[in-house]
Amino acid sequence: MSALTQRTRIAILLAATVVLAAVAIGYIRLAADRTATADRTADPFTAAADRATLVAGRRLLVVSDRHLATVSRDNPNGPRRVAPLECVRVYAAAGTGVCVRPDSPWSYSLVVLDQELREKRAFRVPGLPNRARVSASGRMVAWTTFVGGDSYNSGGFSTRTGILDTRTGALVSTLEKFAVTREGRPYQAADLNFWGVTFTADDNRFYATVSTAGRRYLVEGDFAARTVRTLKENVECPSLSPDGTRIAFKEAVGADPTRGWRLSVLELASMRVTPLAETRSIDDQAAWLDNATVAYTVRDSSGDPDVWSVPSDGSGTPRLLVPDSESPAALG
Incomplete structure (x- = not known):
């Protein structure tokens, strides 16, 4: 026992x-x-890294503290999903994203991303990044940088604008190689500068800005034919509406950029211009959130950015959309 x-x-x-x-x-x-x-x-970068994606939905893509981030369109001032991907400019459509990534203080690469933020292609771009766009289908990618060293440039600025066809791999490093028709006649000049591409639904035609001889024009381009033609003067940084009928753009006040820019919308069928309710000078390529609303970046006196929005018909008032962010794009 x-x-x-x-x-x-x-x-x-x-x-x-x-x-x-x-x-x-x-x-x-x-x-x-x-x-x-x-x-x-x-650490919000770690917290959200596995959740920030480019999958279509009611979300906005922005740059937040120099990192790619997404926020809810229904609560744009709410929590952010921040990826550990440093970008100074972003855009996305149909699951294809573009990030202009700093490699050093004076060196940048353009990175093409899939919807899970995996790198599909990357290459160096010259100069300081300024604009980036993806076509609605996700096939075409465009970018603009400021560059120096052009012999004709004496106190002004020079740009390089390129386009990549992600399906075929066709790459045009500068639109300056395209044949230009200005006001109905073939035109050649050493001082041609292009910026601010926006694509049409067919992934071949596009709109952009060209400057030459002190004048700036909206141009319509044909990627396959390698041609552009001028449509209207004093139209900068065009952004085509989702329905393809209007272009949001910045219009130099009195055709003089030193006086600032007025955010406006151009109706393509009539070429009628409607100034929007945003009266501050907007130096940005606006992004359409839907057919009724455009978004854009406003910098305060210290240079800090916020994303604002305004109705596209000239009515209403500007609205602070996403504070402390820039480079907006709608993901769905």
């Missing part, structure tokens, strides 16, 4: 030891999970 009692005591002790060990392991795991959760909460 005493031996049985002794064996029973040993069994009970071993069982208790196993239970206590299991409890200890469970506690350690719980503590580790809590610590990891706290770390992710404290």
